[in-house]
Amino acid sequence: MTAIETRGLTKRYGEKAAVDRLNLTVERGELFALLGVNGAGKSTAIKMLSCLLRPDGGDALLLGDSISAAPRAVKRRIGVSPQETAVAPNLTVEENLELMAGVCGAGDPRARRRRVLAELGLEGEARRRARVLSGGWQRRLSIAMALVADPEILFLDEPTLGLDVLARRELWEVVRGLKGRTTVVLTTHYLEEAEALADRVGILVEGRLRAVGTPEELKALAGTDRFEDAFVALAAGRGAA
Ligand SMILES: Nc1ncnc2c1ncn2[C@@H]1O[C@H](COP(=O)(O)OP(=O)(O)O)[C@@H](O)[C@H]1O
Ligand SMILES: [Mg+2]
Incomplete structure (x- = not known):
């Protein structure tokens, strides 16, 4: 069963589309990584999917409910760990x-x-x-x-941003422990994190989805056995999406 389906999901800031006609499907129970450099549109995509930001175009269905038409229903079934943490310090x-x-x-x-x-x-x-x-x-x-x-769907926006390598690895174990119990969409700009954790990876470049697949599929698509090389090749536009 499908957890998330986006259709032409778009958010513009002025002239520029931060997320540009995103078409993406995430299955239930999947751990999906949205991978991209700073400014690629990852947080904007997560904010729209978690009903914190209204799209300018397109829509997304989360467990069948529209983020535009039924945001309250969507919010009841999701959890979000934002990039700027929501923890109350005191x-x-x-x-x-x-x-x-x-x-x-x-x-x-x-x-x-x-x-x-x-x-x-x-x-x-x-x-x-x-x-x-x-x-x-x-x-x-x-x-x-x-x-x-x-929640049935959990969004983790750059969960290991700024952490040292040991803390990052510990958090990877936490994320792995969530696998199977909930659908997880995480964003990261760390290539090795996407490769290590995700069932499937979507590569986002300037708001557009360049390629989607398992890490193995993306490597095969780019004709390399190194994920980093695959990312560079796909993000630079070589290799068909
Ligand atoms: N509130 C905003 N106002 C104007 N531009 C924004 C705003 N939020 C994000 N952007 C722009 O949208 C693009 C995508 O940003 P963002 O989604 O934060 O990327 P990422 O999370 O992948 O680093 C960037 O060019 C960013 O500067
Ligand atoms: Mg971000």
């Missing part, structure tokens, strides 16, 4: 989670909080204020907050 980890659990309603907020604390390995940090946490732990908290409502 609240503790558990207060942040409880706040989020309260906002999203339905079910026992404490039970939800306990579940995601355990799932993200955050129990030891529960009483610490968010602002004293390392970048890696803050990211975990942001992901925990996105998971508290038990």
Whole structure:
């Protein structure tokens, strides 16, 4: 079953299209990576799909509901960990989670909080204020907050941006642990992250989707056995999409 289907999804800023007629399908249970350099349009795409930004053209169906016609229905079924983190710095980890659990309603907020604390390995940090946490732990908290409502689709916008290599690898394990339980769309500009985590990768260049496929398919398409070379070739426009 299809989790996400976009049709000509477009967002313009002035003359320039930040996301340009995006046609993309993500299946349920898939871990999909949207890969692109800074400014490629990744965050803009995520913001439209998560109903934080209205498209100027096209539409997207999330689990059958339109982001334009039924944003409330969409929001109930998704979670978002934004690029600029949504963590409240002066609240503790558990207060942040409880706040989020309260906002999203339905079910026992404490039970939800306990579940995601355990799932993200955050129990030891529960009483610490968010602002004293390392970048890696803050990211975990942001992901925990996105998971508290038990979403069917999870958006992670540059989840490892600015983290050191060890924290990044730890977060990869967290993301792998989500596989299968929820559909995940993550954005990254780290090639090795997309290759390591994603079932399929979409390469975004100046708002347009250049190529989509498994890392193996993209390498075959570009005629190379190195993912980095495949990205360079496809992003530069050689090799058909
Ligand atoms: N609020 C905004 N106003 C004007 N231009 C914007 C705005 N947000 C993003 N852009 C532009 O849209 C393009 C895509 O940005 P963004 O989606 O943030 O890319 P990415 O997340 O891939 O780095 C960039 O050229 C960026 O400068
Ligand atoms: Mg971004």
